[in-house]
Amino acid sequence: MELPRFSRPNQDYGSSSSSTPILYVANCGPAVGISHPAIAAVFAHFGHVKGVHPADDTGARVIVCFSEESSARAALEALHGRPCPLLGGRTLHIRYSITRPSISQPNDSLSVSLSASELDIPGLFLLHDFVNAKEEEDLLREVDARPWNNLAKRRVQHYGYEFCYQTRNVNTKHQLGELPSFVSHVVDRISMFPNTEDIADASLDQLTVNEYPPGVGLSPHIDTHSAFEGLIFSLSLAGPCIMEFRRYPEGTWHKFPSSIDLKMENSVNDSNYLRKAIYLPPRSMLLLSGEARYVWHHYIPHHKIDMVKDSSIRRGRRRVSFTFRKVRTDPCQCKFPHYCDSQR
């Protein structure tokens, strides 16, 4: 699962002293229309390929890892500096690679689940293809036609009620208006979401639209209990990401900074917490309820590339999420008082 990071060495690529089973291949990759599986298929003519990974963020340089050094040498000798008919006629520039151990690796070896059932957090549900591609395009066009608020690293829009990032709460006395009509079909579909017994009471009235550029995530947080009711729906559009969930021991969670934009994810030296992660593809709808909503922190790592089941997945030009919630008007009375700001 770990993505080894490699770099191009300075040595002469042909010298046998520098040979390794790992090749640094320039001028091919997803950015020039060549997928990692297509690259793996071509290099597999020379021996067993263990993996193809991005060499950097350009999308046009990859690392090909063979099992055997002799396979890497054969591939280098056959493919370097010549147009490759099987890869769109591109001329590949190939070197032996070396490991660069100091660079942190995406996901820190955390296995990423594809489904909520695999993740096994009570109250967490994920539905794929909740909207279709046309609906996704329309939703994005609607928000792009409206003004964005710039935060430090991402842009947001609020509907229904403004969310205040300093207090992590909403001013219930100041309603901006109804949710906009361009999300009506999404809200209607949410009311048919399985596993939400009291959905009839949900009457969602707050929407936050987040736009994340590549490499930007969201620090670990629990949406303030006293601010929002128990069902939180988040629709992913445009690009994918992974979402990590952390369950900190009772009695420690409130020591963490309260702003979701504070960089606390690496400052927590208490490693005594459970970690799980799920892949959120575009057009999927995530529901946080029960324990998933009230107890587990959710977190979007600040990655440009996520490792998901041995594939490296690029975040895309942007990810836009629509988070639907219901503003709470009475104190929270959840079953998790240790995690609840209303019951502290």
Ligand SMILES: O=C(O)CCC(=O)C(=O)O
């Ligand atoms: O982008 C997302 O899917 C989650 C956003 C979120 O957690 C929040 O706004 O509180």
Ligand SMILES: [Fe+2]
């Ligand atoms: Fe959140």
